[in-house]
Amino acid sequence: MARQRFEVAVGPEQPEARFLVAGFSLKAGYPVCRHLAQRAVLDVPVAGGVETQVSLLLAGPEAGDQSVAVVALPSEELLASAELPRGRKHQVRFTVPGSLAAGADLVRLGIRCNRELPSAWEARCADFYGFVVEADAPKPFAMPDEPASARQYAALWGDLHVHTRWSYCAQGEQNPEGVDGGTDVENYQLARDELGFDFVATADHADHFTPDQWQEAQANAQAAHEDGRFVVVPGYEWTNSHEWGHRNVYFPKRPAPLFSHTATRTNTPAKLWAALAEYGAIAVPHHTNRVDFPMDWSVGHAVREPLVEIYSRWGSCEQYRGPLSDYRGTFVGGSVQDGLARGHMLGFVGGGDVHVFGACPQTYRTPHNRTNRGMTSVLAGGNTLAEIFEALAARRCYATTGARIEVDFRVNGHVMGSFIERSLYDFPQLFPLCLTARVVPTEPVTKLEVICNGRVVYEHPHNVGSEVRFAMPVDMPYVRAERVIDGRPEIVEIRHHSCRFNQYYYLRVTQADGHMAWTSPIYLRIKRFES
Ligand SMILES: [Zn+2]
Numbered sequence: 001m002a003r004q005r006f007e008v009a010v011g012p013e014q015p016e017a018r019f020l021v022a023g024f025s026l027k028a029g030y031p032v033c034r035h036l037a038q039r040a041v042l043d044v045p046v047a048g049g050v051e052t053q054v055s056l057l058l059a060g061p062e063a064g065d066q067s068v069a070v071v072a073l074p075s076e077e078l079l080a081s082a083e084l085p086r087g088r089k090h091q092v093r094f095t096v097p098g099s100l101a102a103g104a105d106l107v108r109l110g111i112r113c114n115r116e117l118p119s120a121w122e123a124r125c126a127d128f129y130g131f132v133v134e135a136d137a138p139k140p141f142a143m144p145d146e147p148a149s150a151r152q153y154a155a156l157w158g159d160l161h162v163h164t165r166w167s168y169c170a171q172g173e174q175n176p177e178g179v180d181g182g183t184d185v186e187n188y189q190l191a192r193d194e195l196g197f198d199f200v201a202t203a204d205h206a207d208h209f210t211p212d213q214w215q216e217a218q219a220n221a222q223a224a225h226e227d228g229r230f231v232v233v234p235g236y237e238w239t240n241s242h243e244w245g246h247r248n249v250y251f252p253k254r255p256a257p258l259f260s261h262t263a264t265r266t267n268t269p270a271k272l273w274a275a276l277a278e279y280g281a282i283a284v285p286h287h288t289n290r291v292d293f294p295m296d297w298s299v300g301h302a303v304r305e306p307l308v309e310i311y312s313r314w315g316s317c318e319q320y321r322g323p324l325s326d327y328r329g330t331f332v333g334g335s336v337q338d339g340l341a342r343g344h345m346l347g348f349v350g351g352g353d354v355h356v357f358g359a360c361p362q363t364y365r366t367p368h369n370r371t372n373r374g375m376t377s378v379l380a381g382g383n384t385l386a387e388i389f390e391a392l393a394a395r396r397c398y399a400t401t402g403a404r405i406e407v408d409f410r411v412n413g414h415v416m417g418s419f420i421e422r423s424l425y426d427f428p429q430l431f432p433l434c435l436t437a438r439v440v441p442t443e444p445v446t447k448l449e450v451i452c453n454g455r456v457v458y459e460h461p462h463n464v465g466s467e468v469r470f471a472m473p474v475d476m477p478y479v480r481a482e483r484v485i486d487g488r489p490e491i492v493e494i495r496h497h498s499c500r501f502n503q504y505y506y507l508r509v510t511q512a513d514g515h516m517a518w519t520s521p522i523y524l525r526i527k528r529f530e531s
């Protein structure tokens with residue numbers, strides 16, 4: 001077997017961390033993830049089945065002595081302990097036994113400092129310069145697949161919320177914007193040939209169709225649809241303005257029945273979901289926190305209502321007075337984050353809600369706001385109606401303000417929209433979480449934020465205009481620190497006030513030109529006991 005060697009050095013030439021590290025100060029001027037930083041976490045590649053020699057290059061902080069303990073995670077098996085000289089580089093060498101790495105290409109290390117920390121949020125136990133791994137191994141070391149290379153889905157682009165002349169409000173004389181919405185046939189052509197969409201759905205108001213018109217509209221949609229090239233998702237809008245809020249309804253196949261909010265059989269969300277269940281269809285609420293069409297988050301349905309339109313020409317309804325939200329036309333309690341806080345598991349789509357025919361107008365003038373047409377990117381197996389619908393139902397999609405920003409966001413390798421459920425006893429094994437992101441923006445990025453349970457828990461430091469990648473670990477929702485009292489070590493656990501055991505994480509991207517993207521959240525839950 002050949003001697004294999006793998007080295008990672010921290011420096012300006014390696015701006016994108018290919019390893020996970022937090023709780024360290026990186027000596028190349030990169031800011032540190034400071035929260036939950038008592039235990040630094042590092043992923044290193046190993047040779048499965050044989051001993052791997054690992055050498056970490058660390059230095060103690062300028063002030064105060066520091067000793068560190070290196071453990072394997074999640075077993076907490078002690079691998080090394082060392083004193084770090086103040087402010088000078090020091091190699092911490094140890095061996096990862098083959099048994100520990102059996103069958104794996106990677107070992108996750110926890111590096112703990114024994115220093116009593118002055119403040120949980122300012123913890124800094126060591127500076128990190130890199131690592132070297134060596135082993136007599138049959139093949140070279142490699143870091144595990146990054147999200148970029150693990151793309152198993154095609155990212156398809158489209159708009160699921162287009163109004164055409166079938167809607168009264170998109171007809172020239174009644175259109176509040178004074179222009180015509182165009183026919184459905186014209187809109188399919190525009191979407192396919194000029195806007196380059198992979199898919200589209202017209203979402204005309206269900207109660208505006210006569211039965212004959214609905215037959216004609218479906219025939220037009222079928223004629224424009226071509227699996228593999230351009231998908232027309234069957235759908236329409238269920239528009240209960242005063243009681244329940246607006247929803248778009250999408251079907252996995254044609255023909256689709258028309259369920260209007262004016263029909264007694266389908267005039268509440270619960271009745272609508274029951275009707276949709278027969279067809280495997282889904283409903284998607286939109287502009288949820290508008291005062292004029294308020295969404296009632298007291299109800300929801302995990303299967304029938306897996307998505308929410310977080311952005312359209314009405315602006316963003318992500319949070320009350322959040323970025324790109326309409327300040328004047330919205331109310332407290334109706335935002336997407338309010339829905340998530342009530343336990344609804346929703347993926348995000350972006351739409352136009354356009355009533356104007358034309359090549360993607362840059363801005364709309366609604367009574368309260370000026371915004372772009374939103375778009376949805378779907379991570380689908382392929383460009384067929386069945387595959388796009390499957391991805392939507394699985395929340396494997398994200399919203400943008402119309403720019404084709406490529407985003408991949410994962411937690412422990414699970415793609416956006418995933419639901420990770422564990423028993424109370426297995427839940428801690430998920431930690432530390434590994435959050436990875438890859439963003440290919442269309443303009444320089446100004447903000448990359450990770451949101452957990454309604455709060456920004458991490459903002460990625462960067463100043464790059466091109467592709468951005470990062471990885472970060474998140475420890476258990478409490479901070480574990482060790483301190484010595486009367487010569488005896490004691491473990492202290494400080495609960496992070498904002499963390500709950502049920503968590504969601506999503507990524508929010510903001511570009512210099514104002515365009516934004518929101519990934520569908522990844523949900524972590526403790527499995528409830530069945531009674
Ligand atoms: Zn609507």
Ligand SMILES: [Zn+2]
Nearest residue numbers: 163203237353
């Ligand atoms: Zn609409």
